[in-house]
Amino acid sequence: MGSDLVLLRPSKRADWTATDLASVNLAGFSLWSGSPFFLCRSGWVALCGLWSCRAGRWIQRRRNCYNIAMDISAQGGGLSLSLQGKVALVTGGSRGIGAATVRLFRQAGAQVVFSYRQARVQAETLALACGGESVCRALGQELNSVEDGRALVAAAAGVFGRLDCLVINHGIWPSHDQPVARMPAQQWRTTLGVNLDSVFGLVQAGVEQMLGQPRPPDGVRGHLVLIASTAAQRGEAFHADYAASKGALVSLTKSLSSELAPEGILCNCVAPGWVRTEMSEATLGDPLAAQRALRLIPLGRAAEPKEIAGPVVFLCTPWAGFVSGEIFNVNGGAVLVG
Secondary structure, three states: OOOOEEEEEEOOHHHOOHHHHHHOOOOOOEEOOOOOOEEEEOOOEEEOOOEEEOOOOOEEEOOEEEEEEEEOHHHOOOOOOOOOOOEEEEOOOOOHHHHHHHHHHHHOOOEEEEEEOOOHHHHHHHHHHOOOOOOEEEEEOOOOOHHHHHHHHHHHHHHHOOOOEEEEOOOOOOOOOOOHHHOOHHHHHHHHHHHHHHHHHHHHHHHHHHHOOOOOOOOOOEEEEEEOOOHHHHOOOOOHHHHHHHHHHHHHHHHHHHHHHHHOEEEEEEEEOOEOOOOOHHHHOOHHHHHHHHOOOOOOOOEOHHHHHHHHHHOOOHHHOOOOOOEEEEOOOOOOOO
16 A cells, blocks of 8 residues: 555535545545545545545546546655745744744745744744755844834845745733723733734735735735734633734734735635743643633643644645635634634
8 A cells, every 4th residue: 555645526526425424434534624625545445335546547436537636646645735936924933833833834845034023042043943044034123013014024025035925923912911991001002013003014015025026827926824813703801902903813814815815815814722832831831820721622722833833834835725814713622713
């Protein structure tokens, strides 16, 4: 039995039935829920005991014809999420989710520019570990205003000469509980300045850069991925500033999708729940606070940064070429809304 992966697609969506799916021996399969696609290992595999398939061939079961849509055995037996030749900018990329995203973009073959605010040593260490300045560059940049966002895009585009993927990951979350009746106006302004005003500057300059680049044959000029939060969808008591800023990103994603998809720029949002990062350390490091937070998560734990980075990078690949305006929840089942 080979280890190559092939993507199978039925000629008609109606070919899939509950009986077919229930009868599949899932050993060696990864079923994509809600989709007519699934992956199977090459070699002979029996489904429902009535038909079989082999990599690189057309097969037939009674009247149904199944097309092996993509044979990727030439790519080393693994599913390719290649971003070779692409350039990504990740804000807040020196630590946590940002650092995991930088690493994954590099593993996918993209050149990466990422920003940091204070963690210079961590940023330079990460850039070196990801291949050095020829493929990965760290830029120090405050992100408190519209002007800061525009400045970062200009600097990043100057590093490798283009911009294909913009991941807006930076943000602040005041860890102390603050009743809205006593929230200082300065806290509100600071949170929205970092989490929203700078995002507008980044998006505005990023879109301008992408629109100025030649449109490739596949029609996709670029990808925007905004990092929101479960707080954007259900709110967060005593953190009204943070929840409001992240809720705005959800609406911004949908607005940008409607406006920019016809121009070949796909905008999506990833909304994490609790993630083990330095920002959440104060809460998750406290046994009582952690218990209160994690009991709301069906999976019973916080995510690791790489579990957020995976969906982010996926949304920038051709596999997500028909995905736009989506709020991709990555929260262990804690917020079952879209």
